[in-house]
Amino acid sequence: MxxxxxxxxxxxxxxxxxxxxxxxxxGFILPVSVAKAADAPAIAAAANIKFALDDIASQFKQQTGLSVRISYGSSGNFVTQIQHGAPFEMMLSADEFYIEQLQKSGYTQDAGVIYAIGRxxxxxxxxxxxxxxxxxxxxxxxxxxxxxxxxxxxxxxxxxxxxxxxxxxxxxxxxxxxxxxxxxxxxxxxxxxxxxxxxxxxxxxxxxxxxxxxxxxxxxxxxIPDDLYQPLYQRMALMPNASETTERFYQYLQSPQAQTILSEFGFNLPHTTEMHD
CATH class of the missing domain: 3.40.190.10 (Periplasmic binding protein-like II)
Structure with a gap:
């Protein structure tokens, strides 16, 4: 411990x-599988988004028939795991700093997008x-x-x-x-x-x-009032090995349906331009 x-x-x-x-x-700290299928892509996600992302992944499966496997934990630990070869195809960070770290080292396709602002x-x-x-x-x-x-x-x-x-x-x-x-x-x-x-x-x-x-x-x-701390710009990005399913899930997270769920769970939403940078 x-x-x-x-x-x-x-x-x-x-x-x-x-x-x-x-x-x-x-189910707070255990890695969560949205589906048991062995071919479902692995997604790394900040622990704070668990309940919202579970709902989003469920709707994604209902609408597309596709499943993803989500592991929840700390953003910093996921960076270390990815740098050591963990086979995640996408990461949803609790702060954009960690995605920036991965991008600079060549572990992401690009800079990704801000999907939510934490509170x-x-x-x-x-x-x-x-x-x-x-x-x-x-x-x-x-x-x-x-x-x-x-x-x-x-x-x-x-x-x-x-x-x-x-x-x-x-x-x-x-x-x-x-x-x-x-x-x-x-x-x-x-x-x-x-x-x-x-x-x-x-x-x-x-x-x-x-x-x-x-x-x-x-x-x-x-x-807690937002002006008491620096904004938590929660950024996500695809890894170079991202499959078509993961890419579709990435796009779905930017959809109005997914953004509505995030809002219901207390997140502030990024501006439209930020979602499509």
Whole structure:
């Protein structure tokens, strides 16, 4: 478990174990196959887009009869996997920086397109005493009162949503106080699961995951204003080995049907010109 900051003893280790079991049950961190067909192309996708992309892939199959296999994880880890030969035919990143990395190294066909703009939420389990508000005033008071014990974000070293969570906390002058209390998820979905599992008192998570029924049953959230962090331009690109099925899925993600689903899951949408650069 090298991807977590675990420095608070046996209780935290037990909480993490429970959280991982819950993640497996809810399908947050396990690679998801949209179809079992062996010839379905492999797609790498940022964890924050899981629920929206599952719906989009399902509609794609209904309309075309074609299937794709989607693995969810952190964008930074996928870059490393692709550079080491992972046979993905397409990547949907949580931040365009990672697609730019791949393009410069010749691992993509081109610069790709922005398919969505990510947003963040401050969330807490329903039993938490943390008061949620868009300006994080309640979190600041919670810290001042000495009540914050554990707080979840994605690992900022390789997860864009973790990077932005750190930026938000820094902008609010809370990073130094929160950092020793952090439980780091390897990706955004793990951070979201820690937030609802009871192993933390709150966390900063993707809005797209906070809107999911699996989340809202167990936690409350508020949307963090977009001006508190740099935009999360989520870019996707095809790999040189992309099949016709993958190319069609890439185009489908830019369709009005797919964009409607992304909007329903809390994403801001790119301008039309950005979609077709």
């Amino acid at each position: 090298s991807f977590f900051t675990l420095s608070i003893g046996r209780l935290l280790r037990q909480s993490v174990t429970v959280a991982i079991l819950m993640m497996s049950c809810l 963040l939420a401050l969330a807490a389990p329903k039993q938490s005493e943390l008061i949620l508000d868009p300006g994080l005033v309640g979190l600041a008071q919670f810290i001042t009162d000495g009540k914050l014990i554990r707080f979840a974000i994605a690992n900022p070293d390789h997860a864009p949503y973790g990077e932005r969570a750190r930026e938000i906390l820094t902008n609010k002058g809370l990073w130094d106080e929160v950092q020793p209390k952090l439980i780091l998820g390897e990706n955004a979905s793990q951070a979201a699961q820690f937030t609802i599992s009871g192993s933390t008192q709150g966390g900063i998570v993707p809005l797209s995951l906070a809107l999911a029924p699996q989340f809202t049953k167990l936690a409350n959230y508020v949307i």
